[in-house]
Amino acid sequence: MAPREQWTSKLGFILAAAGSAIGLGAIWKFPYMVGTNGGSVFVLLFIISTIGIGLPILLAEFVIGRMGQSDAVTAFKRLAPGKKWPIIGWLGFAFGFIVLSFYSVVGGWILSYLVRALTFQLDVADFGALFASITANPLEILLAQAVFLLLTIWIVQGGIKAGIERASRWMMPLLFIFFIILAIRSLTLDGAMEGVRFLFVPDWSLLTGGTFLVALGQAFFSLSVGVTAMMTYASYLSKDEQLGQSALSVSILNIVISILAGLVIFPAVFALGLSPAEGPGLIFIILPAIFGQIPFGGFFMILFFILMLFATLTSSMSMLEIVVSTGIRAKYDRRKRAAWVFGALIFIIGIPSALSFGVLSEFTIFGDTIFDFADLLTSRIGMPIGALAISIFAGFVLTNKQTTDELNTHPLIHSVWKFLVKYAAPAAIIIIFVTWIFEILS
Template sequence: MDKTPKETALGQSKKAERFTSSGFILAAIGSSVGLGNMWKFPYITGLYGGAAFFLLFVVCLIIVGLPVLLAEMTIGRGGRGNAASSFYNLTGNKQWKWFGFMSVVTAFLIISYYGVVAGWTLQYTIDSVVGSLGQGTNFDQHFVDFAAGGWPVFWQLVVMIVCGVIVGKGISGGIEKFNKILIPGFLAILLVLMVRALTLPGAAAGVDFFLKPDFSVLTGESALIALGHAFFSLSLGMGCMLTYGSYVQKEQSLGKATVAIGVGDLGYALIAGLIIFPTIFSYGIEPQKGVGLAFMALPASFSQMPLGSLFGGLFFLLLAIAALTSAVSILEVPVAYAMHYWKWSRRKAAAIIAALSFALGVPAGLSVSGPLSDWTPFGKSIFDWFDFMTAYVLMPLGGLAVTLFTGYAWKRAGEEAGLTGFWYRAWMFCLRYVAPLLILAVLLYSIFVKPV
């Protein structure tokens, strides 16, 4: 299809917006290795079957996560636009643009409440280092008291300012440089904490729970949760990888990049499990703690550990880095959209979108245990509604649109992805038949069977 003047202008405007090959891999890994890996993955693994759930997650990552990841990056590089315009640029069909716009809305909603959780990690990092987190014994109440005050709003503001500044500096000078500094540091802290966790008395029980599967504990619910998290952990369905894909050089192999990102995502999840489960088993804490595993259960473990303030501080610093690298990629989605459709400069777009995200996220933060916590329309707090609508409705819908677009509507997807022969046929089979059905199953289950 011949390019329209609009597309040509878009391509020219993006010439300066390019990742280097290594920078793209690090930025994409930074996007996927967020709180989903370090906070959500351990607690759902504890709830839904330990090692058996982990293996199920790996299978789902391979058969659904990686094919959809490659599809998103392929659309982004082929369309050379934002999450909304790339669909239109490739087909000229305006209807697809609305599916892309849904991803922009999803990313905006996610960054609004994601900044709240990222702010929690900053406060807990400081509390651990100065020793105030380990002074009491009721860690559940510590979190409730903290979330009820004004500090969450302050730290949320700090997170959005940091993200706005980084995104405002551009791709190579901001996002790529940020990830090149933080991701290696992230890995170093991970390895230190893993060694410490594995050398604790009784750590072997935690390793067994995480790596020795008992398939009798798996249920149909476990399978759907694993599938949903494989999708969530790679930042799919919210436009992040599509937007990042638009900044990828033509010489970059998207197939190799997909494998590298998948291995990085899985590796970080594995190490996270080898930190958290040996630690909690060493101090007699049940792995089924749920969402409070990181902010309520782990502090209890660190309080009993020699040099617990140091290792607790390192752990929450790890969470903070993970949160920030993901938050930057999520913010880039609506920023790229605003730059194109409203012709804003990058700095103006980053500043305005970050400010709006902060304003929208304040009620979500105050609804956890603050003044808005008693307002629970249809049984959910504002924070829970943000999480439910994005993670369990909008993201699966966005991912479904990507699979159908790449599998049926766009005829040159294989050429852009660099796939031929068996690998192209396998990719198309996953996108046309396997992924849509499984994503639809997760969506229907989340909405009609067990809303969470």
């Protein structure tokens, strides 16, 4: 039997974990959430929520993962034998399937735009019509989704060191470099400072309880907590690494990338007199239109969609790793075959989501398209439930001695983390969940 792998370094682990968190949540969802929820007030609440609530849950996943030294299902069996806690691992396995099934659809959209940018086919008048035509073309969208999944499978089947860590080591630095280049270009546009003010100068009249709840939800989504991805990654970490430092590094990187995304988008939006509250279409409809109106826009558009591809791949790798790790359990020599088999199954499961903007657009589940329902099922139901269960397990099932030994940090820091993960994080998750239920019922 092949031995269990480990990350070759702390940096490799941090880059991979940050890549899992820094995906569409930071680059696609964060900007339009900022634009529709009060600008800088939302940014401030997002930072507070990420450090105060998201970070403790992230650290809880790290603790459970490294203690278990295995996939999430086996980890819970080892830490709480004879109990029902392994169901959290199986939920992570199921939601990993679902997330990647629709996430790969968006990855396919990005590939379609990137190919068009590279072949100079994005010089169009109506990007809304282009987006609609791409998402409604079944052959193109399924082919693009398949190519995106093939890239993901190819990386994950290579293992932790030669696959995920190696890819993260070059994709994440390039992602930072591309972001900085794009942010500098955006900030040099005439009128860009209005976008900077929107991002950093608070309008306190927009501070509401609803804004805080949305910011808290975004913090959970952007850190990828609740689906055992971080738990799985931490299981490959050696006992010598400081978990607290790693969790803090991942959280800060997530905040920095999210703000950089804002610095790419909002100065350009305001410089060209567009509305920041464009919603989900900001990336695929508004941004290409912006690039089309600035000097060397074609070059910067190519950079942007390469950046989007890297960010989406680093997240999709972690989702497939959840599925593969749980599927093979301790039989590590089966990784390659499992990656291809599970990847093929995810593609099949994702076909309805891919077609939900075209031939299946009339088919709805509780009023949502198949794509939107899969997103809702994971981000609004799966992640909160998973995060709540992980918080309760780390806070009430693991003993103080177990968590103290694993964290190996100052007693005061341990006490603060334990309080947050036992009481503050579960309370915040329950509030978000109940508020969402009331929104539906009303």
